Amino acid sequence: MGQGGEPRRAGAHDAELGPAVARAQQGDETAFAVAYRIVQPGLLGYLRGLVGDDAEDVASDAWLEIARDLTRFRGDGAGFRGWTATIARHRALDHLRRRRVRPRSTTLDSDVLDLPGGHDTHDEALESLSTAHALKLISRLPRDQAEAVLLRVVVGLDAPAAGRVLGKRPGAVRTAAHRGLKRLAREFGTPGVTDGGAGTLGEPE
Numbered sequence: 164m165g166q167g168g169e170p171r172r173a174g175a176h177d178a179e180l181g182p183a184v185a186r187a188q189q190g191d192e193t194a195f196a197v198a199y200r201i202v203q204p205g206l207l208g209y210l211r212g213l214v215g216d217d218a219e220d221v222a223s224d225a226w227l228e229i230a231r232d233l234t235r236f237r238g239d240g241a242g243f244r245g246w247t248a249t250i251a252r253h254r255a256l257d258h259l260r261r262r263r264v265r266p267r268s269t270t271l272d273s274d275v276l277d278l279p280g281g282h283d284t285h286d287e288a289l290e291s292l293s294t295a296h297a298l299k300l301i302s303r304l305p306r307d308q309a310e311a312v313l314l315r316v317v318v319g320l321d322a323p324a325a326g327r328v329l330g331k332r333p334g335a336v337r338t339a340a341h342r343g344l345k346r347l348a349r350e351f352g353t354p355g356v357t358d359g360g361a362g363t364l365g366e367p368e
Contacts, residue, residue, distance in 0.1 A: 213256075
């Protein structure tokens with residue numbers, strides 16, 4: 164996490180993402196490919212947490228809808244990330260309803276969760292997510308915690324954006340993400356993640 168607890172991994176690319184989306188809306192196919200390249204890894208990781216091995220099929224359906232409705236989007240790079248996550252989530256839930264099964268968290272590819280190094284406690288917990296052991300642990304989190312962690316860490320959304328995707332208040336998303344990360348940190352023996360640190364996962368209320 165960066166200063167103020169904002170996701171670092173996505174933010175580094177949002178300055179490039181916004182202009183690419185704007186050009187794509189004008190019909191620039193190369194720009195659309197750039198936007199796809201930036202967004203797809205996180206989106207696919209999030210979908211793997213919801214539908215498992217069917218993630219690529221669901222992602223393909225989501226991108227068809229994204230491309231179809233692209234001219235309707237209004238916002239910057241971070242907003243586009245949230246918009247695409249909302250579309251992907253709807254497609255995932257539709258897929259799960261067709262399968263008549265409950266949404267489930269599954270292990271994620273390590274390259275999706277290959278986070279940059281850091282020195283604070285939360286970074287240490289997040290970096291551990293790239294291990295096979297951690298990927299098994301995340302699948303055991305309660306769904307609200309797993310999905311909050313996925314949206315914050317894998318997709319790279321801040322708490323308000325993740326809340327819009329999930330239909331929840333930002334504070335609820337921050338709490339769920341913090342509890343999930345705290346639980347993972349405890350499994351890894353990472354000290355210092357406490358309930359009092361929940362606010363470090365997102366912006367102030």
